[in-house]
Amino acid sequence: MTMVNKMEISAGEFKAKCLKLMDEVASTHEPVVITKRCKPVAMMVAVTPEKPAPLFGYMAGTATVHGDIVEPVDVAWEAEVE
DSSP, rough: OOSSSSSEHHHHHHHHHHHHHHHHHHHOOOEEEEEEEEEEEEHHHHOOOOOOOOSSSSTOOOOOOSSSSSSSOOSSHHHHHH
């Protein structure tokens, strides 16, 4: 995976400008590569927020019905016995 607009910054400079770089990455969505002795060691990228699950229908297809749920059962309940 190649990224066209990568900004490289040394670890010492990153340490001094970390908060500003975080804001910049969040707004531009361009990654920042952090180097140590001119070798890349880390990359800061923007996080894309996940879409929230829909309120209605999110459990569709997760339940199964066994038997008839409308007809009464043949067993007497304790509340019915006098």
